[in-house]
Amino acid sequence: MIVDYHTHTFLCKHAEGDVDDYVLRALELGFDEIGCSEHIPMPGGFDEKHRMSLEEYVNIYAPSVSEIRERYKSRIRVRRGIEADFFPGTEDWVRGFIKEHDFDFVIGSVHFLGSWGFDDIVFVHQYSERDVDSVYEQYFQAVRKSAASGLFDVIAHCDLVKKFGHRPTKSLRDLAWETLREIKKAGLCIEINTSGLRKPVKEIYPSDSILEMIRELAIPLTLGSDAHSPGDVGRDFDRAVALIERYGGGHIAVFEGRERREVRVSRVVPA
Numbered sequence: 001m002i003v004d005y006h007t008h009t010f011l012c013k014h015a016e017g018d019v020d021d022y023v024l025r026a027l028e029l030g031f032d033e034i035g036c037s038e039h040i041p042m043p044g045g046f047d048e049k050h051r052m053s054l055e056e057y058v059n060i061y062a063p064s065v066s067e068i069r070e071r072y073k074s075r076i077r078v079r080r081g082i083e084a085d086f087f088p089g090t091e092d093w094v095r096g097f098i099k100e101h102d103f104d105f106v107i108g109s110v111h112f113l114g115s116w117g118f119d120d121i122v123f124v125h126q127y128s129e130r131d132v133d134s135v136y137e138q139y140f141q142a143v144r145k146s147a148a149s150g151l152f153d154v155i156a157h158c159d160l161v162k163k164f165g166h167r168p169t170k171s172l173r174d175l176a177w178e179t180l181r182e183i184k185k186a187g188l189c190i191e192i193n194t195s196g197l198r199k200p201v202k203e204i205y206p207s208d209s210i211l212e213m214i215r216e217l218a219i220p221l222t223l224g225s226d227a228h229s230p231g232d233v234g235r236d237f238d239r240a241v242a243l244i245e246r247y248g249g250g251h252i253a254v255f256e257g258r259e260r261r262e263v264r265v266s267r268v269v270p271a
């Protein structure tokens, strides 16, 4: 089975295409499942430049995922997901939102360290004003807390802090290991996210050294392109599938109604 569990749409204001465009691309590629995982609406104007409003979720996104799921159900399974931000202080709101809507899976992401949107190109200059070692520490601590929050099924791009190519001077091993142990304890899976190849770092998330630890801990893997344009659906999945073979025993996690099962991954064979 081959799936892409991480896709966006024009509604988040920094992507293009609607749900239909992404699903059609997945169909062209011969995928078995596609997950629609737009950025979650947040309360109080939180990062509103990069996401849809609650009204847009309710009136546009959710109904269009339902309609398109129904329209293509004999050809591809369309899964209802959401990419939810982990941000201290908003957990109750996020928990309420997830409970109220009917998701197949919830991806948890850390995009902020305090008020700093560290993966936003607009604020990239702040890396040079900060100690990169402590940025890495704060980032992995936040991911650890996100895993322990009980809100999510999948940990997104788990070493996103490398996005612009900034590297710590110290070994990442202990930091990553403690974080992965928390992810394992919480029973979550981790996505292989190919979008890093399209960013300055030019690497898949997570790195091989983290994937080695993931294999050691037997944490399940899933697959996502983090497509912000329909042409990015399934991009570089030949490389991702090779990593699944190597570090995930050839199995991927898939979801329905937030129930996880593991299936054999297959190669990308365009229809």
Ligand SMILES: [Zn+2]
Pocket (backbone or CB within 6 Å): 008, 012, 014, 039, 228
């Ligand atoms: Zn995005």
Ligand SMILES: [Zn+2]
Pocket (backbone or CB within 6 Å): 006, 008, 083, 226
């Ligand atoms: Zn995303």
